[in-house]
Amino acid sequence: YSGMADIATEYGDDTLRVALDRLWDDLMTKSLYVTGGLGPSAHNEGFTSDYDLPNETAYAETCASVGLVFWASRMLGMGPNARYADMMERALYNGSISGLSLDGSLFFYENPLESRGGHHRWKWHRCPCCPPNIGRMVASIGSYFYGLADDALAVHLYGDSSARFEIAGRQVTLVQTSNYPWDGAVAIEVGPEAPVAFTLHLRVPVWCRKAALRVNGKLVDLEAATVDGYAAIRREWRQGDKVELDLEMSMARLFANPQVRQDIGRVALARGPLIYCVEETDDGGGLHRIALPREARLEAHKEPNLLGGVVTLSAIGSRAETESWGADLYRREPPATEATKLKAVPYFAWDNREPGEMLVWLREG
Structure with missing residues (x-):
């Protein structure tokens, strides 16, 4: 689509512009992860059905987010429009650079939005397309x-x-x-x-x-x-x-379209252009048991010595207890909960410390 946008710009072809906008709108409203990732399926390295955005099994290949940056940039060749630039920024700061470790030595092929602790960056891969794509994106950042x-x-x-x-x-x-x-x-x-x-x-x-x-x-x-x-x-x-x-770098709670069945009743956190996630190294294991109340106050903290220098988010949430549950698989009573302090880090920086779980979409308490 980048080439298609270039031709539309060069020749002023409005028919191509209409088609490009239709493609863009379809992706933005039905098939895009909140991180700027795209492509939920490993089977075809592409799309499945509208609003199908699984988190743990998300493919969201690094190259796809880099490609979205390229495409958005070409769409801006037709004139300044924030609908393209805002998404270029989101894909750049989240779904693309998450593909590279902070020290530049390891890379993600896939970029899920949830991990039970088994997903890590590769030193190398049988299909090593992502590192050079990140490299050419960074090298051409001025454009x-x-x-x-x-x-x-x-x-x-x-x-x-x-x-x-x-x-x-x-x-x-x-x-x-x-x-x-x-x-x-x-x-x-x-x-x-x-x-x-x-x-x-x-x-x-x-x-x-x-x-x-x-x-x-x-x-x-x-x-x-x-x-x-x-x-x-x-x-x-x-x-x-x-x-x-x-x-103003305000913090925000983001909610998915109710047709995204995987994210119903869940909330994601953002500050400025950055999407955030929680990690086991900060918040302990069993991240799926954590809930963030709607009235919980979000706070931002500058942490210059963490992950190369980032702004983290914190809030008081709740965690479902397992100790008092016993051996039963099911009960009539809901599990007891305890208050817990949550710490969220920018998504692009996850899996750069101790290995463990990660979660973008938190249950809303």
């Missing part, structure tokens, strides 16, 4: 950050970076300063070789509930400036102009 037109520049992704473009016949340097995705503060310094007029498009992610935008300290009316999820700033840019975008 996903920005989109360029004759008199416009779109910023699709945020993070420390420096890039140079030719816009309206002028050389323009753009320097981003940010600790994204851990922090939502983004500072962009615009440096044209000479004053030049162009439109700067800045993505306002769908997950962000509150955002503020300033140009040289002056507040911009985001509601009036935003089209298709991008704030458009048209002006004559000069050396030293500064753009400040503040994106």
